[in-house]
Amino acid sequence: MSSPEFSNVNTVIVYTGNVMKQANINTFKDELASCLENSLKNVNSSYNIDQTRGILEVPSPYDLSYKLKDRDDFEITVKLFYLPSSSNSDDNPSTLPPSYISQSLHHLFCLLGITYVDSFIVYFNGLLFDDQDQDDSNLVMDDFESLVEVWKELESQYRNDRIKKLGVSEFTKNRFERFLDVVEIPPKIDQINFKSCCDLPNRMINYAKEHDIELLTHKDPANILPSATFQKILKDTKFPFTSKLLPRWVLKYSVLVKCREVVANKGYIVMSSTPTSDSNFTYPIESIE
Amino acid sequence: MGAAHAGHEKAGIKVGKPLPWEQVKYYADHIRNRGINQFLSIYNKTKDREKDGLLWGDEIEYMVIAYDDANKNAKLSLRTPDILHRLQKEVEETLRKGELVEVSWQPEFAAYMIEGIPGIPYGSTLKSLLRVEQNMKLRRATAFKYLSQNESIITLTNFPRFGCPGQFLEPHHEPFGPKLKSSFVPDEVINPQIRYHSRRGSNVAINIPIFQDTKSQNLFPDCERALPGHIFMDSNAFGAGCCCLQVTIQACNIREARKLYDQLAVLGPIMLALTAASPIWRGYLSDMDCRWFVLEKCGDDRTKEERGLEPLKNDRFIINRSRWDTIAYYISADKTLKSEYNDLNSVYDRNIYKKLIDNGVDELLARHMSYLFIRDPLFAFEDSLHQDDESSSNHFENIHSTNWQSVRFKPPPPNSNIGWRVEFRCMEVQITDFENAAFVIFMILLTRIILSYELNFYIPISKVDENMAIAYKRDALNTEKFWFRKNIFANYDGVEGNNTLFWGFGNEFPGLINIIFQYLESMNIDIETRYHLGKYLEFIGMRASGKIQTTATWIRNFVRSHPNYNRDSIVSQEINYDLIKMVEGIQKGQINSPELLSLAQPNLG
Numbered sequence: 001m002s003s004p005e006f007s008n009v010n011t012v013i014v015y016t017g018n019v020m021k022q023a024n025i026n027t028f029k030d031e032l033a034s035c036l037e038n039s040l041k042n043v044n045s046s047y048n049i050d051q052t053r054g055i056l057e058v059p060s061p062y063d064l065s066y067k068l069k070d071r072d073d074f075e076i077t078v079k080l081f082y083l084p085s086s087s088n089s090d091d092n093p094s095t096l097p098p099s100y101i102s103q104s105l106h107h108l109f110c111l112l113g114i115t116y117v118d119s120f121i122v123y124f125n126g127l128l129f130d131d132q133d134q135d136d137s138n139l140v141m142d143d144f145e146s147l148v149e150v151w152k153e154l155e156s157q158y159r160n161d162r163i164k165k166l167g168v169s170e171f172t173k174n175r176f177e178r179f180l181d182v183v184e185i186p187p188k189i190d191q192i193n194f195k196s197c198c199d200l201p202n203r204m205i206n207y208a209k210e211h212d213i214e215l216l217t218h219k220d221p222a223n224i225l226p227s228a229t230f231q232k233i234l235k236d237t238k239f240p241f242t243s244k245l246l247p248r249w250v251l252k253y254s255v256l257v258k259c260r261e262v263v264a265n266k267g268y269i270v271m272s273s274t275p276t277s278d279s280n281f282t283y284p285i286e287s288i289e
Numbered sequence: 290m291g292a293a294h295a296g297h298e299k300a301g302i303k304v305g306k307p308l309p310w311e312q313v314k315y316y317a318d319h320i321r322n323r324g325i326n327q328f329l330s331i332y333n334k335t336k337d338r339e340k341d342g343l344l345w346g347d348e349i350e351y352m353v354i355a356y357d358d359a360n361k362n363a364k365l366s367l368r369t370p371d372i373l374h375r376l377q378k379e380v381e382e383t384l385r386k387g388e389l390v391e392v393s394w395q396p397e398f399a400a401y402m403i404e405g406i407p408g409i410p411y412g413s414t415l416k417s418l419l420r421v422e423q424n425m426k427l428r429r430a431t432a433f434k435y436l437s438q439n440e441s442i443i444t445l446t447n448f449p450r451f452g453c454p455g456q457f458l459e460p461h462h463e464p465f466g467p468k469l470k471s472s473f474v475p476d477e478v479i480n481p482q483i484r485y486h487s488r489r490g491s492n493v494a495i496n497i498p499i500f501q502d503t504k505s506q507n508l509f510p511d512c513e514r515a516l517p518g519h520i521f522m523d524s525n526a527f528g529a530g531c532c533c534l535q536v537t538i539q540a541c542n543i544r545e546a547r548k549l550y551d552q553l554a555v556l557g558p559i560m561l562a563l564t565a566a567s568p569i570w571r572g573y574l575s576d577m578d579c580r581w582f583v584l585e586k587c588g589d590d591r592t593k594e595e596r597g598l599e600p601l602k603n604d605r606f607i608i609n610r611s612r613w614d615t616i617a618y619y620i621s622a623d624k625t626l627k628s629e630y631n632d633l634n635s636v637y638d639r640n641i642y643k644k645l646i647d648n649g650v651d652e653l654l655a656r657h658m659s660y661l662f663i664r665d666p667l668f669a670f671e672d673s674l675h676q677d678d679e680s681s682s683n684h685f686e687n688i689h690s691t692n693w694q695s696v697r698f699k700p701p702p703p704n705s706n707i708g709w710r711v712e713f714r715c716m717e718v719q720i721t722d723f724e725n726a727a728f729v730i731f732m733i734l735l736t737r738i739i740l741s742y743e744l745n746f747y748i749p750i751s752k753v754d755e756n757m758a759i760a761y762k763r764d765a766l767n768t769e770k771f772w773f774r775k776n777i778f779a780n781y782d783g784v785e786g787n788n789t790l791f792w793g794f795g796n797e798f799p800g801l802i803n804i805i806f807q808y809l810e811s812m813n814i815d816i817e818t819r820y821h822l823g824k825y826l827e828f829i830g831m832r833a834s835g836k837i838q839t840t841a842t843w844i845r846n847f848v849r850s851h852p853n854y855n856r857d858s859i860v861s862q863e864i865n866y867d868l869i870k871m872v873e874g875i876q877k878g879q880i881n882s883p884e885l886l887s888l889a890q891p892n893l894g
Contacts, residue, residue: 020741028803031807192816200816200820201816215815216814256812259414260343260740261343263812266811
């Protein structure tokens with residue numbers, strides 16, 4: 001597979017496919033890693049290359065010709081993780097490319113055959129929720145500006161009717177207040193890590209009620225795909241690519257059947273690229289007619 | 290037990306004149322044939338229903354206790370017909386005012402029992418799971434208003450001293466009446482609104498092994514139908530007077546209902562063992578922790594001919610199962626159902642089978658129905674013998690609802706907006722609303738993971754029967770092994786005996802509760818709902834792993850550690866009084882019982 005057609009490839013996108021159909025003892029330990037492995041093991045049977053952009057896509061054998069029918073019967077929620085290695089800039093490693101928003105949406109829309117998602121939650125790497133934090137000391141000014149730039153992109157997608165509801169993850173009351181001062185469209189969802197041993201974060205709960213914010217839970221790890229883990233999977237599955245690949249973003253998506261509380265489809269898309277590639281490629285996503 | 294629920298009952302009052310028994314038998318074929326017509330009418334109109342939302346309801350049966358504190362006696366109060374009447378008046382008043390009916394009531398077999406259900410079904414979101422406990426608490430609070438000073442309302446699967454000599458009923462009555470002809474219980478235990486007749490022609494003989502404690506003696510050496518070393522019971526009342534916890538779930542279409550019916554049937558014995566709550570029978574500690582065996586015997590209306598003891602003359606079939614039993618046939622249209630799983634080969638009515646097939650019903654469903662329809666009606670009403678089969682389902686329900694299976698597959702009522710449903714009937718009722726709500730919630734979440742992950746629990750149906758016989762043994766949950774499918778995630782063959790299915794073990798299997806937690810992480814669930822669901826699931830997990838006791842074990846331990854217990858398996862009037870008082874105290878939150886409940890209960894108010 002290390003033929004000339006790969007010489008221009010600098011970006012590799014891997015799809016896990018429907019993880020609900022791949023459930024076994026391993027997926028309960030690390031769902032993303034074990035399903036990525038399933039897809040990469042199959043890479044020789046099917047892959048797509050976009051030569052213009054230099055993107056190699058590795059589909060999942062569990063996704064073959066899956067297209068969603070009766071869109072209105074489903075609620076689709078996505079969560080975009082900006083990984084620690086999301087930026088390739090050494091000077092400013094915490095830059096968060098806003099282009100990841102349109103990239104992830106584009107690939108999801110193609111995958112599922114949809115034109116909008118119901119909720120889009122964005123997770124900025126390194127943020128941790130703490131109901132008691134008095135000042136947001138782990139978030140410096142530059143980081144904050146970067147968050148706002150990403151948010152502007154989300155607002156644009158929202159105005160184009162591509163996203164019905166915007167959300168953030170691990171935002172404390174303080175972070176929210178700072179954020180609300182500078183953004184136009186406020187987040188309607190805050191997704192917080194659920195720790196069963198702890199009491200309810202009442203401060204945040206009250207704030208959320210006052211500001212009409214849905215306080216949802218998740219149990220995603222702080223770093224959902226460390227570079228070392230990703231590279232080990234590539235090595236274990238003998239992925240035939242000479243350059244090193246850094247994972248940049250992960251998009252987790254859930255397709256839920258409304259009024260039945262059944263998960264119809266759940267999966268991940270991982271975008272990775274070589275250390276020096278320009279990850280700011282964009283897809284124009286116009287407004288829905 | 291359900292004998293009361295003929296389709297045309299309204300607010301518990303029987304409409305029409307019941308036919309005498311001899312005539313019921315005469316109309317049996319008529320009722321069966323018309324019942325099948327009614328099923329076909331419903332089936333053809335609703336088999337293509339799609340996208341029905343998730344709705345569910347629960348049913349709890351309560352007992353009313355009358356205390357005689359001076360004599361340290363806790364008795365069953367026979368006043369429920371009056372209490373029920375007042376409760377139903379309250380419902381009528383609510384309806385008249387145009388307000389929402391939040392709780393609703395039905396009579397039950399025994400005059401000391403009441404059944405309470407939510408006024409409207411719960412659903413369709415996970416958030417509405419939190420309404421379950423609130424509604425259960427409302428039921429108790431509502432019923433409490435109509436109790437006398439010395440009365441209390443509790444949820445115990447059976448009353449420990451039911452059928453004991455002396456005073457266990459308020460008011461007291463002597464046993465051996467003309468209806469029950471029981472040496473232990475009077476006819477007055479039967480709710481006067483219930484039409485009761487025994488089809489089998491002779492009293493049932495139930496023998497359950499006594500719990501052999503250090504000084505236990507041999508029982509009833511002078512009764513010919515009693516076995517040595519067993520607790521002997523001679524009436525259907527012992528079973529029909531039990532209280533249970535039932536859940537009914539609406540499926541999105543008939544296919545989903547059939548799938549859930551099969552999968553929940555396999556899990557039935559496990560849930561019975563997990564909810565075990567009836568270790569005392571007729572005043573003795575037994576070696577069984579559940580009511581199931583007793584109910585199998587009580588619900589068994591087979592004549593001697595049907596049991597193969599005499600040649601077939603008046604009856605049509607030799608039948609190898611009681612009317613109260615686990616399911617006889619799997620019915621799912623899924624390809625995961627292999628034909629060899631249906632290995633019980635129960636008899637079924639060939640004529641009815643052919644009629645169903647000729648009218649468009651598939652083989653699996655036709656066989657299921659024609660098995661249920663081998664039974665005779667147990668009652669009939671003169672005014673409703675002739676019905677419009679296109680708009681009535683009374684004849685259908687007459688036979689269908691007097692098959693008391695562990696899971697029931699429920700077609701939509703005619704001309705309604707209700708879809709195909711599955712009723713799960715195995716669980717024993719627990720002492721507190723927190724526990725009952727936890728089990729209801731667990732069943733709903735179980736169906737969600739079955740559907741989301743396409744879990745496959747299939748084992749040969751004969752093994753489900755084996756599991757049931759294991760499940761009601763003393764402390765089966767922690768000491769017995771159950772048959773369980775090796776790989777529930779893929780179509781993988783392999784049946785293995787093990788019982789660590791809730792938490793999982795080692796590298797082989799994540800366990801049902803862990804799968805539920807994984808599922809919850811895929812859902813959009815708010816933090817408060819997630820927190821409370823976590824508490825319920827934590828509780829279930831602790832019961833499943835033995836960290837806290839089943840209700841049956843707790844009751845057993847209470848008796849055995851009582852200062853007046855003589856190590857002879859006998860539950861005296863005084864021990865019973867203290868036990869009932871303790872049960873009431875725990876339910877009201879006045880007494881802590883960490884070995885039963887741990888400290889995991891949220892206060893939903």
